[in-house]
Amino acid sequence: MVTIVSAVKRSEIVVALAGTPNVGKSAIFHQITGADVIVSNYPGTTVELMEGRVKHGDYDIRVIDLPGVYSLGAVSQDELVARRAILEQEPDVIVNIVDASNLERSLFLTLQLMELGRPMLVVMNMYDVALARGLHPSAAELSKKLGLPVITTVATRGENVARAFDEAVKIAAARVRPGKVLSLSRDTERAIKVLAGEIAKYLGKVPFGLPARTVAIKLLEGDEHLIKAVADLPGSERVLMRARRLAREIAAKYGEPSAYRIARERHGIAAMISREVTETVPAKLKWSHRLDNITSTVRTGVPIMVAIFAGLILLLIYVGGFLEGLLVNGWEILVSPALSGFFNGLGDLGRILDIGINQGIIGILAVMIPYILVFFLVFALLEDIGYLPRMAFVM
Numbered sequence: 411m412v413t414i415v416s417a418v419k420r421s422e423i424v425v426a427l428a429g430t431p432n433v434g435k436s437a438i439f440h441q442i443t444g445a446d447v448i449v450s451n452y453p454g455t456t457v458e459l460m461e462g463r464v465k466h467g468d469y470d471i472r473v474i475d476l477p478g479v480y481s482l483g484a485v486s487q488d489e490l491v492a493r494r495a496i497l498e499q500e501p502d503v504i505v506n507i508v509d510a511s512n513l514e515r516s517l518f519l520t521l522q523l524m525e526l527g528r529p530m531l532v533v534m535n536m537y538d539v540a541l542a543r544g545l546h547p548s549a550a551e552l553s554k555k556l557g558l559p560v561i562t563t564v565a566t567r568g569e570n571v572a573r574a575f576d577e578a579v580k581i582a583a584a585r586v587r588p589g590k591v592l593s594l595s596r597d598t599e600r601a602i603k604v605l606a607g608e609i610a611k612y613l614g615k616v617p618f619g620l621p622a623r624t625v626a627i628k629l630l631e632g633d634e635h636l637i638k639a640v641a642d643l644p645g646s647e648r649v650l651m652r653a654r655r656l657a658r659e660i661a662a663k664y665g666e667p668s669a670y671r672i673a674r675e676r677h678g679i680a681a682m683i684s685r686e687v688t689e690t691v692p693a694k695l696k697w698s699h700r701l702d703n704i705t706s707t708v709r710t711g712v713p714i715m716v717a718i719f720a721g722l723i724l725l726l727i728y729v730g731g732f733l734e735g736l737l738v739n740g741w742e743i744l745v746s747p748a749l750s751g752f753f754n755g756l757g758d759l760g761r762i763l764d765i766g767i768n769q770g771i772i773g774i775l776a777v778m779i780p781y782i783l784v785f786f787l788v789f790a791l792l793e794d795i796g797y798l799p800r801m802a803f804v805m
């Protein structure tokens with residue numbers, strides 16, 4: 411017998427943007443949706459949710475900008491809304507925006523989003539910031555680790571955003587679900603397996619159509635929202651009791667509440683993936699930084715200081731000497747004869763004055779102006795370019 415699966419063409423696709431705060435979610439949301447945006451409170455909460463509509467090929471797309479959160483726990487209202495919006499609105503694709511320059515922190519949320527088992531795309535934004543910091547996270551490597559498609563973007567410049575959106579729509583239309591499960595520690599996985607077995611066996615149905623493994627993890631974490639959802643179902647008592655017992659065992663073994671233990675294991679996975687997919691290249695220093703480094707470390711700074719002083723002395727000898735010759739000769743050829751002629755006409759006193767004034771002025775022209783002026787000009791320049799404090803530093 412052939413089962414005919416309903417082939418009704420879905421014309422509406424719901425895309426949910428999820429990510430930690432400040433990863434560029436809004437920047438991407440506005441580029442995708444343009445001006446057609448509705449802001450409303452999520453039902454029963456004070457948390458604002460933005461929604462935009464846009465046409466894409468045959469599809470009407472509804473884009474939801476979820477609150478930025480670091481985790482999908484049920485602790486803060488933002489977290490709960492982000493989670494409820496995903497569980498209740500059933501987006502056809504979750505677009506998880508991560509920060510390429512701080513992957514580790516972003517991936518903690520990614521791991522939790524993956525557990526929801528919905529079609530998903532990872533957008534690695536802030537790629538320019540990562541590169542500027544000498545970080546080269548590889549989209550291909552990350553994709554391999556997560557078992558999800560990954561696209562890099564620079565939202566502020568609009569780079570790759572249209573491609574990411576195309577890809578998201580494709581994933582939604584094809585309903586590709588993440589195939590990969592990232593395992594926690596062996597002990598935790600054992601508890602999860604036992605509890606997931608109980609859930610499958612005793613619970614009439616799984617809340618929100620979540621995978622049994624995910625519900626098991628949430629119950630082990632003592633997640634209020636999921637506990638409530640499970641409590642309404644037939645067969646819940648046995649499952650919840652088992653969950654409490656397993657959570658106590660984890661807590662006793664590790665000396666911390668099971669929720670902390672599970673969070674710690676997720677952090678460990680996030681850190682490991684981030685390390686493994688990111689190549690670190692020392693960022694190219696700007697020339698001013700390099701100059702700063704070489705002038706203010708002793709090994710290179712002292713020779714540079716000696717060279718600058720030697721240069722200053724040579725400059726004084728040559729430029730000062732040249733100016734001295736110019737000024738003294740100029741004075742003696744152009745001014746001195748006329749001055750002497752004038753004073754000599756005044757008799758003996760005049761001759762004495764002539765010698766005094768002439769010598770005095772020649773002294774000024776020979777020393778004060780050429781050497782001291784050059785010296786101060788050079789010092790003013792060194793001060794202005796900021797060398798003097800560096801020189802003081804190496805001394």
Ligand SMILES: Nc1nc2c(ncn2[C@@H]2O[C@H](COP(=O)(O)OP(=O)(O)O)[C@@H](O)[C@H]2O)c(=O)[nH]1
Nearest residue numbers: 431432433434435436437535536537564565566
């Ligand atoms: N350099 C750089 N800045 C970005 C990028 N994407 C977003 N930003 C900036 O990062 C800040 C946070 O972006 P926003 O979209 O508000 O983040 P949200 O909190 O995730 O909604 C804003 O100042 C953006 O202009 C990017 O790819 N590169």
Ligand SMILES: [Mg+2]
Nearest residue numbers: 435436437478
């Ligand atoms: Mg935002």
